[in-house]
Amino acid sequence: MNTPHNHDSCIESALATAERLCKSQNQKLTKVRRRALELIWQSHRPLGAYQLLAKLAEEGFNSAPPTVYRALDFLMSAGLIHKVESMNAYLGCAHADKIHKGYFLICDQCHNVMEFDYQDIHNALIEKAAAQGFSLRAETIELTGLCENCQDEKQPQEMES
């Protein structure tokens, strides 16, 4: 996230959305699924499966890899998290109730990841692929650079005075 914000409310609203979505799809947000989601939402930096595994183990969950991967699969198929392929890690989605692809802006410095609006690019990709007779299965769009905060930090201090 760019601006300083109350991250507790990010977590709260993510969990509330998860409860609501699971209920409406007749799915169970089991303890391990809920805790995994909460741990992934600890920040806007994606969390790797092994880090997640270690944290769940610390807390006494059944942290056998299959359990954790099943929880991750569930959260992904429910649209509650995305996998950031280039980081091999998982990110909580703030728009889980809208169907969308995850297109990401990844900050090289703080490793925060933001999603950006995908629809126009998505449409263009489908069109370009179709023009080649290609049927699109997956799209990975992960842009790297510096987030607003990290750019600010690089600026000389004279701005302040």
Ligand SMILES: [Zn+2]
């Ligand atoms: Zn936040």
Ligand SMILES: [Zn+2]
């Ligand atoms: Zn998303």
Ligand SMILES: [Zn+2]
């Ligand atoms: Zn940054």
